[in-house]
Amino acid sequence: MKQFLYLLLAGAIALCACSRGPEGSDPRVEKLLRKMTLEEKVGQTVLFTSDWSVTGPSMREGYIDDIRQGRCGNIFNAYTAEYTRKLQEIAVNETRLGIPLLFGYDVIHGFRTIFPINLGMACTWDPEAIERSARVAAHEAAAAGLHWTYSPMCDICVEPRWGRVSEGAGEDPYLGSAVAAALTRGYQGEDLKDESTLLACIKHYAAYGAPQAGRDYNTVDMSERWLREFYLPPYKAAVDAGALSVMASFNELDGVPATANKHLMQEILRDEWGFRGFVVTDYTGINEMVCHGYAADEKDAGRLAMNAGIDMDMQSASYFNYMVDLVRSGAVKESTLDEAVRRILNVKAALGLFDDPFKYCSPEREASETLTESNKQEARLTAAQSCVLLKNEGVLPLRKGARTAVIGALADSKDDLLGSWRGASEVRSVPASILDAIREVTPAVYAEGCKEMGEDRSGFGAALAAARGAEQIVMVLGEDCQWSGEAASRSDIRIPGVQSELLEKIAALGKPLVVVLLNGRPLDLSAESVTAGALLEAWYPGTMGGYAVADLLFGDVNPSGKLCITFPRNLGQVPIYHYAKNTGRPYVHPEAKYESRYLDVPNEPLYAFGHGLSYTTFSYSDITLSDDRFSADGSIEATVTLTNTGDREGEETVQLYIRDLVGSVTRPVKQLKGFRKVNLGPGESKEVSFSIDKETLSFYRADMSFGPESGEFKVFIGGASDNVKEASFSYEE
Numbered sequence: 001m002k003q004f005l006y007l008l009l010a011g012a013i014a015l016c017a018c019s020r021g022p023e024g025s026d027p028r029v030e031k032l033l034r035k036m037t038l039e040e041k042v043g044q045t046v047l048f049t050s051d052w053s054v055t056g057p058s059m060r061e062g063y064i065d066d067i068r069q070g071r072c073g074n075i076f077n078a079y080t081a082e083y084t085r086k087l088q089e090i091a092v093n094e095t096r097l098g099i100p101l102l103f104g105y106d107v108i109h110g111f112r113t114i115f116p117i118n119l120g121m122a123c124t125w126d127p128e129a130i131e132r133s134a135r136v137a138a139h140e141a142a143a144a145g146l147h148w149t150y151s152p153m154c155d156i157c158v159e160p161r162w163g164r165v166s167e168g169a170g171e172d173p174y175l176g177s178a179v180a181a182a183l184t185r186g187y188q189g190e191d192l193k194d195e196s197t198l199l200a201c202i203k204h205y206a207a208y209g210a211p212q213a214g215r216d217y218n219t220v221d222m223s224e225r226w227l228r229e230f231y232l233p234p235y236k237a238a239v240d241a242g243a244l245s246v247m248a249s250f251n252e253l254d255g256v257p258a259t260a261n262k263h264l265m266q267e268i269l270r271d272e273w274g275f276r277g278f279v280v281t282d283y284t285g286i287n288e289m290v291c292h293g294y295a296a297d298e299k300d301a302g303r304l305a306m307n308a309g310i311d312m313d314m315q316s317a318s319y320f321n322y323m324v325d326l327v328r329s330g331a332v333k334e335s336t337l338d339e340a341v342r343r344i345l346n347v348k349a350a351l352g353l354f355d356d357p358f359k360y361c362s363p364e365r366e367a368s369e370t371l372t373e374s375n376k377q378e379a380r381l382t383a384a385q386s387c388v389l390l391k392n393e394g395v396l397p398l399r400k401g402a403r404t405a406v407i408g409a410l411a412d413s414k415d416d417l418l419g420s421w422r423g424a425s426e427v428r429s430v431p432a433s434i435l436d437a438i439r440e441v442t443p444a445v446y447a448e449g450c451k452e453m454g455e456d457r458s459g460f461g462a463a464l465a466a467a468r469g470a471e472q473i474v475m476v477l478g479e480d481c482q483w484s485g486e487a488a489s490r491s492d493i494r495i496p497g498v499q500s501e502l503l504e505k506i507a508a509l510g511k512p513l514v515v516v517l518l519n520g521r522p523l524d525l526s527a528e529s530v531t532a533g534a535l536l537e538a539w540y541p542g543t544m545g546g547y548a549v550a551d552l553l554f555g556d557v558n559p560s561g562k563l564c565i566t567f568p569r570n571l572g573q574v575p576i577y578h579y580a581k582n583t584g585r586p587y588v589h590p591e592a593k594y595e596s597r598y599l600d601v602p603n604e605p606l607y608a609f610g611h612g613l614s615y616t617t618f619s620y621s622d623i624t625l626s627d628d629r630f631s632a633d634g635s636i637e638a639t640v641t642l643t644n645t646g647d648r649e650g651e652e653t654v655q656l657y658i659r660d661l662v663g664s665v666t667r668p669v670k671q672l673k674g675f676r677k678v679n680l681g682p683g684e685s686k687e688v689s690f691s692i693d694k695e696t697l698s699f700y701r702a703d704m705s706f707g708p709e710s711g712e713f714k715v716f717i718g719g720a721s722d723n724v725k726e727a728s729f730s731y732e733e
Contacts, residue, residue, distance in 0.1 A: 050078035076104040084145025085361035100357035104148035108421040120386035120539030122169035122564035127182035134186025143365035152183035154234035161214025163488030166520030170564030177237035184241035193352035204249035244277030265309035278311040278343040311340035383541035383548030388561035395533035397555030405470035419540025420485030437550035484520025562612035579668035610720035616646025623727035635693035644680035664702035
């Protein structure tokens with residue numbers, strides 16, 4: 001077997017800072033750079049896709065030769081230990097320098113074992129559980145030959161029309177930062193050289209979750225202050241957690257596409273945050289700058305991207321086709337290309353690919369670590385935690401042994417449980433639909449009633465007959481799983497088709513009625529919230545989602561999920577989020593006209609950020625402050641006593657919010673600044689305390705410096721953003 005050029009160095013070279021070359025570069029990388037031709041350097045910046053058909057994995061015409069000639073150094077959408085080994089052997093044994101390939105894939109909420117969609121996982125408010133989900137995904141994907149996942153998605157979103165809201169952590173930068181860091185730690189582990197790790201990729205940088213009109217790929221425009229305070233924090237949290245790759249977003253920001261945005265890629269990401277990994281485009285992102293009207297042609301787009309700090313080109317072939325000429329003409333300095341290649345090769349070294357390029361290609365591990373019972377049980381627990389009980393008028397939990405009607409096409413669908421971006425999962429690996437799982441608990445009759453979409457009402461009669469013969473009814477309603485995710489924006493966020501019409505007819509029977517929701521975005525539930533006796537938001541709960549939903553419906557698990565995003569009363573309220581600002585005419589008087597209000601609906605959302613019910617109840621004492629003022633070198637403690645006032649054990653997420661009453665720029669009415677998950681038995685009480693210091697109060701002030709200001713503040717603690725206790729304190733600089 002051909003030996004790697006870099007292994008000709010004496011001994012294994014440690015990656016400690018004292019032995020690295022310029023800017024912490026591995027000496028093996030520096031030696032390679034001195035030997036690489038211009039064409040070979042460009043090859044390391046090229047990322048091409050593999051394909052997958054009914055006959056298995058395949059490469060497009062010419063790609064194998066591109067690998068062999070050193071013109072393509074990275075592949076995505078190639079997986080299985082056997083297939084990636086074949087491709088890696090070409091790169092290692094048949095190229096001049098033997099540089100290993102980097103294999104990437106969209107491992108978003110699981111690889112083979114699928115966890116709830118990310119929006120659902122964020123509703124657990126449990127960073128440890130989220131980190132464990134990423135570790136499961138990393139173990140399974142790494143065993144299948146993958147090195148790199150395009151996750152975490154760190155895009156803050158207050159726009160339910162946008163389909164990719166399903167992939168993120170919702171509307172809040174504090175919670176979103178906790179989720180981003182947890183996923184990064186879960187994928188990358190303690191040492192990237194471990195064979196069970198995946199390289200995390202922060203996406204989509206930046207502000208992709210704020211497209212105008214909620215239409216995917218659309219323009220984003222916001223102030224620098226708003227960008228920094230509410231949209232950038234989760235990306236920064238993932239950088240701080242150690243992520244070594246970043247994906248540029250499709251959108252433009254302040255008139256400049258992210259793929260050529262020096263302010264984002266160089267000034268903020270590298271200069272301010274100290275990021276030392278590499279930046280990759282999204283799919284064909286470079287060439288799309290021509291359609292944006294920012295680049296004259298694809299060659300010009302490649303020039304703009306490389307000079308802005310984009311290291312790797314995903315599928316555009318702009319670097320592949322034009323970068324050699326751009327460097328030779330002086331339009332791109334060779335030193336700029338060298339730096340891009342250096343970053344990419346250093347990440348390959350950090351992954352241990354220079355030491356053993358085949359360590360991720362293990363058929364034995366692929367067989368033993370995929371869809372294990374422990375993985376599935378972890379997915380089942382996380383799915384139950386992610387579900388949010390929106391409403392319950394004494395209907396839940398359901399009675400075991402009671403005759404149950406289960407209605408709705410989604411109830412009998414295993415496919416929809418997986419959601420979009422379901423990794424390399426297969427529907428046959430889903431052990432039970434919601435209907436199947438219910439039938440394991442209680443006698444159940446099923447009627448489809450209607451499809452998720454369309455106007456066909458021919459099944460209404462059978463559904464009504466099934467409901468009449470039942471003691472309790474479960475209707476599973478929502479969206480087809482492909483109605484969320486990329487390129488799945490909606491202009492109407494109501495439940496589609498005639499599902500709600502059927503619900504109204506079933507509800508008229510007057511029997512205990514539960515609606516289970518499968519969806520990838522906040523929905524307009526203004527009608528359903530009145531009609532149903534209970535609403536359980538299950539999102540798309542993953543491989544074990546059928547069992548998780550049944551666990552909750554029959555009380556084997558007590559719901560504990562809390563919304564990570566606001567549910568509006570209707571689309572006209574969008575965007576609606578908990579950290580909105582007051583106006584000069586805030587809505588105070590119900591009968592007043594000249595205040596910031598709607599004429600037809602209240603300002604308040606249908607279900608607020610942080611909302612989520614339990615089968616037990618909790619009470620909060622008034623807030624006790626350790627002091628009513630503090631200064632820059634101090635802090636205060638805010639404490640409440642939480643009591644389980646119900647008759648069963650339950651878990652509550654205690655939430656801390658802050659309001660700065662007067663600032664050099666206006667401040668939100670409420671900002672999440674902390675949370676704790678607390679488990680209590682019946683009648684049990686526990687003190688829950690939060691420390692408040694100057695960092696808690698910091699923001700981007702009028703001069704764009706970051707820090708606190710002296711003044712008066714309010715602190716809120718409670719179980720949802722709209723259900724809190726309140727106290728006041730002051731701060732002095």
